[in-house]
Amino acid sequence: MTRAASLKSKxxxxxxxxxxxxxxxxxxxxxxxxxxxRSSGYHDFVTTSESREVVDLVRSTxxxxxxxxxxxxxxxxxxxxxxxxxxxxxxxxPVLIVTASTDEQTKIDxxxxxxxxxxxxxxxxxxLLPRVRNSLVLKAHHDQMAxxxxxxxxxxxxxxxxxxxxxxxxxxxLACAAEYRDQETGxxxxxxxxxxxxxARELGCSESDSELIEHAAILHDAGKIGIADSILLKPGxxxxxxxxxxxxxxxxxxxxxxxxxxxxxxxxLLHSRRPVTxxxxxxxxxxxxxxxxxxxxxxxxxxxxxxxxxxxxxxITAVADVFxxxxxxxxxxxxxxxxxxxxxxxxxxxxxxxxxxxxxxLSRLDEVKQIVVSLADQ
Numbered sequence: 001m002t003r004a005a006s007l008k009s010k011x012x013x014x015x016x017x018x019x020x021x022x023x024x025x026x027x028x029x030x031x032x033x034x035x036x037x038r039s040s041g042y043h044d045f046v047t048t049s050e051s052r053e054v055v056d057l058v059r060s061t062x063x064x065x066x067x068x069x070x071x072x073x074x075x076x077x078x079x080x081x082x083x084x085x086x087x088x089x090x091x092x093x094p095v096l097i098v099t100a101s102t103d104e105q106t107k108i109d110x111x112x113x114x115x116x117x118x119x120x121x122x123x124x125x126x127x128l129l130p131r132v133r134n135s136l137v138l139k140a141h142h143d144q145m146a147x148x149x150x151x152x153x154x155x156x157x158x159x160x161x162x163x164x165x166x167x168x169x170x171x172x173x174l175a176c177a178a179e180y181r182d183q184e185t186g187x188x189x190x191x192x193x194x195x196x197x198x199x200a201r202e203l204g205c206s207e208s209d210s211e212l213i214e215h216a217a218i219l220h221d222a223g224k225i226g227i228a229d230s231i232l233l234k235p236g237x238x239x240x241x242x243x244x245x246x247x248x249x250x251x252x253x254x255x256x257x258x259x260x261x262x263x264x265x266x267x268x269l270l271h272s273r274r275p276v277t278x279x280x281x282x283x284x285x286x287x288x289x290x291x292x293x294x295x296x297x298x299x300x301x302x303x304x305x306x307x308x309x310x311x312x313x314x315x316i317t318a319v320a321d322v323f324x325x326x327x328x329x330x331x332x333x334x335x336x337x338x339x340x341x342x343x344x345x346x347x348x349x350x351x352x353x354x355x356x357x358x359x360x361x362l363s364r365l366d367e368v369k370q371i372v373v374s375l376a377d378q
Contacts, residue, residue, distance in 0.1 A: 003336075013057075018136040021046040021063035023054045023080070024098070029121070033067055033098075051075040054171035055083050058090055064139050065116075065132060070106060078109055081349035085114040092142050094135035096260065098123060167281065168215060169357035175218045188324060188376045193218040193359070194371045195320035196313075203237040217317045220292045223253025238301025247301045251371040256280050284313055292317040295352045315354040319345070319361050322352070327372060338369065 020042055030047045037045075041374040046061045048054060050074040058066065066084070069079035077097060081300045084090045097110045100121040107118050111141045116138075175189040197214030205213065224232060227249050231242045238246060259282075290306065291314030298306030300318075310318075336344075342362070349358050361368070 016041040017044070018042070018064035018139070019044040019046060019061065020065050020067065021057065021061065022067045023048050023049075023051065023072075023077070024069040025049050025051060026068075026069075029069065029098075029123075033123060033128065036123070036128055039125070040129050041131075051080065052143065054080050058084060058093065059087075063093070065096060065135050066093045066133070067096045067098055070097060070101060070110065076167065078106075078113060081110065081113045081115060091145075092139070094139050096135060098133055102324065104361055110121075123165075167279075171215055171281065171285075174222060187377050188328060189218045190220070191324050191328075191371055191375050192317065192320045194218060194375070195323060195368060196316050198364045198367050198371075199316045199319060199357060200361045202364050203312075203357070212281055212284060213313055213316060215281050216288055216313065217320060218323055219253070219257060219282075219285035220254065220288050220317050221249065222256050222285070223249035223289055225256065226252035247293070250290050250293055250302045254286045256285035257289055286314050287311050288317045290314070292321055294318070296354050297351045300352075310354070312357075315357045319353050319357050322348075323361070323368070328377065 020037060022033050022045065024030050024033075027049050030049065034047070035046055046057060046063055048057055051074050054066075054068070054075070068077045068080060077099070079097055081097070084093055084095060091114075094116040095114070096117050096119065097115045098119045100123060101105060102120070110118055116135050119127055119131065193214045193216075196217035197210050200210040200213045201207070227246060231238065231246055235240065247331050288311075290302070291311050294300035294303060294305045294310045294314055295318075296307060296315070297309070298304050300310075321342060323345060326344060327338060329335045342365070345353065345358060346362075349355050
């Protein structure tokens with residue numbers, strides 16, 4: 001037996017296992033069609049002579065093909081066909097129309113409604129059998145492709161989830177590298193991110209944008225990597241020159257997150273074009289790193305931006321970062337009670353903070369307090 005003949009034989013055997021549903025108001029017609037099909041090796045049948053049962057039976061028994069009479073009392077075969085084609089999980093079911101009508105319009109209507117094929121009564125086995133077989137082959141191919149598509153979707157979803165998890169881990173590692181330098185815990189950056197996400201949601205941002213802001217805000221102090229220990233770890237007040245240097249962590253953070261060199265003349269770049277980050281979360285993080293110390297009244301740094309000149313993500317992170325700085329222990333201060341933190345921030349409404357952003361934060365204090373407790377530093 002040739003390979004083509006072997007494949008054809010296996011394909012034919014596979015179709016014989018298909019479930020055939022027959023709907024005709026005349027039981028004798030059902031028996032005749034069953035007889036023809038049984039003689040060719042089919043054995044799994046669902047039958048009904050009650051047209052009102054057809055749609056429910058299709059739904060419950062999941063046949064692989066429906067042999068359907070047209071002229072039936074109560075519900076016509078064309079009405080049943082239209083219902084099936086308009087039902088998403090049944091729309092690809094092969095429907096073989098069988099009728100005694102010689103009206104050409106009936107055939108046209110059936111085909112326009114999506115009939116797979118069309119037979120006239122009295123049915124001849126030489127016409128019925130190849131049509132049933134061909135329809136079942138097409139159904140089997142469709143089912144295989146649908147199953148493959150589902151497997152592919154599941155694999156893509158898993159890969160996407162793995163990539164998202166890897167991205168979050170890289171973000172946390174980079175953020176913790178900066179925090180480790182000034183002896184803060186990784187929980188600080190995670191808290192700031194969570195607070196930023198809460199504010200974004202309260203401001204009406206979409207869930208995807210809120211998650212993006214939450215992840216990006218974690219990297220707000222990435223530029224601390226570029227600050228000397230003598231400044232970063234100093235327990236007392238910084239001198240004017242030291243503070244000027246400390247403020248440069250905004251610039252350093254922006255360049256790090258944009259993958260830009262600190263000096264364009266540095267020889268380690270092999271290409272003339274400066275690399276610029278394409279990742280949405282890192283691009284947003286670079287904006288946050290640059291602007292989270294700007295103040296609503298224009299007295300912040302590094303650009304002395306004011307009001308809505310400050311990107312909204314910078315305004316959001318400013319509130320989140322200041323609250324966590326006030327409520328956490330640092331090398332130069334003890335943690336303040338929450339009520340005192342909130343009182344200080346209220347006084348800065350319209351000065352340090354965008355009023356609507358601060359109001360959004362204060363309106364979700366219950367969630368904020370839960371995060372303070374659940375992510376407290378050890």
